[in-house]
Structure formats: C-alpha cells, structure tokens
Amino acid sequence: MSKSTNKEYYSVSEITLIVKELLESNLNDVTVIGELSNFKPHSSGHWYFTLKDGSAQISCTMWKGLNSYVFFTPQDGMKVILRGRVTVYAPRGTYQLDVKSMQPAGAGDLQLAFEALKNKLNSEGLFDEENKVWIPQMPERIGIITAREGAAIRDMYSVAKRRFPLVELYLIPCQVQGAGAAEQIAAALDQFNDEKNVDVIILGRGGGSIEDLWCFNEEIVARAIFRSEIPVITGIGHEIDFTIADFVADLRAATPTAAMEMVLPDQNEIIGELESKGTELEKLISDRLTEYNNRISGILSSRNFNRPVDTLRTYSQKLDYENMKFTNLFDGAFERIKTGTIHLTEKIYLHNPERIIKKGFVLVKQANKFVGRGSQLFPGDEFELHFFDKKINILPNDKDKKSSRDV
Amino acid sequence: MTKTKNPPETFREKLSRLEAISEKLESEEMEIEDMIKVYEEGMNLSKECLTMLKDAELKINEIKLNNTKI
Structure with missing residues (x-):
C-alpha cells in the first residue's frame, strides 16, 4: 500500500481499503451536529437515516442494541447531536456514520419538538374537552400501566389499599423510559381496550428528568390515549411536569399517587x-x-269513635231507670195485694163455722146436707146434730109419720 | 313495594339500592308491613357493605403485555 512501491495503479478494492483505513482510523470517535431526515426504523430494530445541514448530508445507521438508549423517537427535521465513527462500506463504495448515541441538539430543540407535536395534535382535536370521557366515581377494576418495579406502583398500591381496598388492580408492566417505552405503553393501552375488563386506566410514572419522561411526549402514546374508549388518567412525574399524554388524557393528575386518589372514593x-x-x-x-x-x-x-259507647251508656242508664221504675211499681202492687190478702184471710177466719160452734151453737145435717132453716128440715127423717165436740144421730120414734121425701 | 329483579351483588349495587331505600322511606306513603320489610333490607345492606369494606383485601393482577415484537 505504500507509495514507495512501483505499482502504477491500485485496484478498486485496494483504494477502497486505503480510504477505509484512512477514514476509520482518523474518524473513529466523532461528534456531529445536524438535522435528521429520512428517518426509518427498520423491522429488524435497526435505524437508518440521514443527517444533513444546508450543503451536505451523510448516511447514518444506529444498531438495535444502541438505539434503545435513545429516550425519544427521532423525527425528521429534529436537530440532533450524534456520536459515533465513520465507516466505509466497500461493496458500495459509500461511507456512513455508525451512530453510538443520539441526543437532541439542545433543550430548545426538545422543546421545539414538543411544541410542534403539541400544536399538531391540538389542531387535530386530540386535546378537546368534548372528547374527554367521564371518570367513573367508584371503579371496580382499575388498569395500571407503569413499571413493575418502582415507586409509582408501590405508591398507587398503598393509596388503593388505604382508600378503597374493594377495587381490583390490573397491572400491565411496561418500560416507562428509553426507546421502545412509548411503543409498549401504546400497546398496553390498546390491550386494555381489547380486553375491556377495567373501568378506568391509570398511566403512571414517578418523577424524572425531561429525558426520562420523554416517552409520554411521543405521538404514538398520545394517539393510543385518544383511541382508548376506557377513560385514561395520567399521573406522570411531579406537579410541574406536563407531557403530551397529560393533554390528551381524560384527566390529568400531578403524580401517580394523586391519580389513584382522584379515581378512588375514600372508604372512611x-x-x-x-x-x-x-x-x-x-x-x-x-x-x-x-x-x-x-x-x-x-x-x-276522638268524639266520633266514642259515640257508640256514649250511646250505649245512655241506653243503659235509661234501661236502669225503667227497670227501677218497674220494680217500684211492682213492689207497690205486690205490697198492696199482700196486705189485702192478709186482711181477707183474717175476715175469712172470722167466718169460720167452727168458731161459732165453739161458742155453743149446733149445726143440723140431714141427708148429708147442712140444714140452715127450720122449714127445710123433715122432722120425720133421720138427722144429725153437730156439736163442737160430738155428733149425735137422731132417729124420730113416730113411725107413722111419713117422710116428706117419700111422698 | 317494587321488587328489584336481582338482589344486589356488588358493593356498588348494594350501595345504590340502599340509597333508593332511604329515599323511598322518606318520600313514599307505604303499608307498615312493606315499610318494615324495606327497612330491614336497608339495615342488612348497610351491614353487608360495611363488612365488605372491612374484609376487603386489595388484589393486584399482573397481565403480560401481548405485543411480543417489543
């Protein structure tokens, strides 16, 4: 490869190798600032995109294992700072940036991305009050989307236990920060809606930096919340943190604890x-x-109710009076009769014939009849003399004299 | 007295039945037999609700996220 050789030319492979070695040895740890374009997450999990500025562009790759540390979903037009190394791909004769880390170019840029998404979703009506659903007053089942381990789930559990232990909690554990978190959260929201088993969903996460909370600013989460037919309450970070998810949610609570308190009645x-x-x-x-x-x-x-009794009393009194009157009358009559009887008895007694006979008078009886007058006596017939003490039978001696009765 | 179709089962159902009973007793002129029946039902519901709360143990069920591609 040295120029000291007398070779007149290089092969393509040789020159490419020289370029590769030159570039890769000198540019094996560079930091580049630029604007994202053509961002394409591949189904394999790798990212392919272009970084550009006003007059140049460079192809970029970011492998699956590395891009999961990116807290936000890159979007075209976003200004980012990439760190990585320049590599040469010999088969195509291209060079590219093999990205190891990606950050937004500044807080301002994140803020810009946030504002851009917020405005877009707002204009689509995702934040409209009329699209918000009522939160049930006494939910029987609550769906929770948060990390399995962490303060958020512990806090929510203890609030539920204290406030209304009759409720049933259903947790879909999710990653709540870093790349992939947004996708998991959105999938969990859809899953609760598919199963339709819970009355309300709490989307919660404890406090953290704006980067930590970034997944709640992702469009995919916002759309899943908006899609949800089950009411969604957000309790993300601290009081001061507002995420896109908070704007779309049916109710925003400042923290996971506050979310659980808002949704459950107090058992006391x-x-x-x-x-x-x-x-x-x-x-x-x-x-x-x-x-x-x-x-x-x-x-x-009442007078009416007592009227029959009163009437009865009146009658009874009347009856008593009549009774008395009658008794008096009867008694009087009886007395009179009694007196009269005694008087009569005495009178009768005075006329008792025995009394007269006792005095020495004699009764004459003939043919079993008392004879009261001399003219009625048949002197020829037998007759009796009744003295008080003795009866004497008289037989006349004159047999010639005929009894007048025999005539 | 109007009969409910099913006896209230859940806490929420019991609570709303109790509220209905108290309203009924307050507003309606009813036979004393019915009144006492309704009153007893109300007292039982109140006791049942209190017992349910007292005996409640918070349940948390974990559901696996279906989406396996993540």
Whole structure:
C-alpha cells in the first residue's frame, strides 16, 4: 500500500481499503451536529437515516442494541447531536456514520419538538374537552400501566389499599423510559381496550428528568390515549411536569399517587355515610311508627269513635231507670195485694163455722146436707146434730109419720 | 313495594339500592308491613357493605403485555 512501491495503479478494492483505513482510523470517535431526515426504523430494530445541514448530508445507521438508549423517537427535521465513527462500506463504495448515541441538539430543540407535536395534535382535536370521557366515581377494576418495579406502583398500591381496598388492580408492566417505552405503553393501552375488563386506566410514572419522561411526549402514546374508549388518567412525574399524554388524557393528575386518589372514593367517607344511613333509616322508621301511634291514640280519643259507647251508656242508664221504675211499681202492687190478702184471710177466719160452734151453737145435717132453716128440715127423717165436740144421730120414734121425701 | 329483579351483588349495587331505600322511606306513603320489610333490607345492606369494606383485601393482577415484537 505504500507509495514507495512501483505499482502504477491500485485496484478498486485496494483504494477502497486505503480510504477505509484512512477514514476509520482518523474518524473513529466523532461528534456531529445536524438535522435528521429520512428517518426509518427498520423491522429488524435497526435505524437508518440521514443527517444533513444546508450543503451536505451523510448516511447514518444506529444498531438495535444502541438505539434503545435513545429516550425519544427521532423525527425528521429534529436537530440532533450524534456520536459515533465513520465507516466505509466497500461493496458500495459509500461511507456512513455508525451512530453510538443520539441526543437532541439542545433543550430548545426538545422543546421545539414538543411544541410542534403539541400544536399538531391540538389542531387535530386530540386535546378537546368534548372528547374527554367521564371518570367513573367508584371503579371496580382499575388498569395500571407503569413499571413493575418502582415507586409509582408501590405508591398507587398503598393509596388503593388505604382508600378503597374493594377495587381490583390490573397491572400491565411496561418500560416507562428509553426507546421502545412509548411503543409498549401504546400497546398496553390498546390491550386494555381489547380486553375491556377495567373501568378506568391509570398511566403512571414517578418523577424524572425531561429525558426520562420523554416517552409520554411521543405521538404514538398520545394517539393510543385518544383511541382508548376506557377513560385514561395520567399521573406522570411531579406537579410541574406536563407531557403530551397529560393533554390528551381524560384527566390529568400531578403524580401517580394523586391519580389513584382522584379515581378512588375514600372508604372512611363511605363508612361514615353507611353508618349515618343506618341511623337515618332507624329514625325514619321510628318517626313513622310514632306517627301511626299518635294517629291511633287520636282516633281512640276522638268524639266520633266514642259515640257508640256514649250511646250505649245512655241506653243503659235509661234501661236502669225503667227497670227501677218497674220494680217500684211492682213492689207497690205486690205490697198492696199482700196486705189485702192478709186482711181477707183474717175476715175469712172470722167466718169460720167452727168458731161459732165453739161458742155453743149446733149445726143440723140431714141427708148429708147442712140444714140452715127450720122449714127445710123433715122432722120425720133421720138427722144429725153437730156439736163442737160430738155428733149425735137422731132417729124420730113416730113411725107413722111419713117422710116428706117419700111422698 | 317494587321488587328489584336481582338482589344486589356488588358493593356498588348494594350501595345504590340502599340509597333508593332511604329515599323511598322518606318520600313514599307505604303499608307498615312493606315499610318494615324495606327497612330491614336497608339495615342488612348497610351491614353487608360495611363488612365488605372491612374484609376487603386489595388484589393486584399482573397481565403480560401481548405485543411480543417489543
């Protein structure tokens, strides 16, 4: 390869090899600034793109294992700082930049990319209030998209446990920073929507630098949130951090903890409510019973209700009076009859014939009849003399005299 | 008394049934038999809800991301 050889020409391969060695040995660690264009992530995971400025351009490659450390998704027009080495591809006679790391050219550029995407999505209506869905008041199942390990999931779990342990949490663990994070988050959002098993989704991540949170500024995440039919709440970073995801979400909470607090009711409030509801029910029913009681006693003491009893009393009194009157009448009559009877008895007694006979008078009996008058006596016939103490039978001696009855 | 088709199962269902009962008792003139029935139902619901909260153990289920290309 040395020029000291007397060769008149190089072969293509020889010259290419010389170029390759010259370039690769001198440019094996360079830092280049430029604008991205023709960015194409290949299905293999490798990135192919062009870096250019006003008057030149250079082809670039970034291999799968390395590009996963890039926290943002490169977009055409973005100004970036690339670090890598220049390589020569002999079969095509081209050179390219083999990129090891990529950074936005400055905070200003990231901000610019952010603003550009924000304006674009805003003009498409992704942030419109009318597209936002109501967050359920008492979700039974919550979908969570965050890293499996980390403060975010721990905080959300303890909030849920304290506030409303009846809820069921479903976690799709995702990478939440670096390249590929945005794709995973978007896929997780779609998966929750396919399965339709949760009432609300919390997209959460603990605090970090703007680079750490960058995946939440990616268009693919914004579109997945917008697509979601299940309400999405974001709780990303700290209070001061606003991401594109926050703008698209149905509700933005400052932190993962705040997101969980916003979406879950406080069980202490519910317990208080339940207990007061119980007291309220008891009061309602006892009031109602008292009311009925009062109504019943009101009826019992009312004039109308007592009228039959009163009437009955009146009749009873009347009856008693009549009864008494009758008794008095009867008693009077009875007394009079009794007195009269005694009087009569005495009178009858005075006329008792025995009394007269006792005095010495005699009764005459003939043919079993008492004879009261002399003219009624048949002197020829047998007759009896009744003394008080003795009866004497008289047989007349004059046999000639015929009995008048025999005539 | 209007009958619900199914007895409330979930906490949310129980809670809203309880609210309906309390409203009913407050606003409607009802037979005392029905009133006591509804009242007992309400008291039971309240107790059930409190027990559910007390006994609840937070469950977290992990779901694998389907998208395998990542």
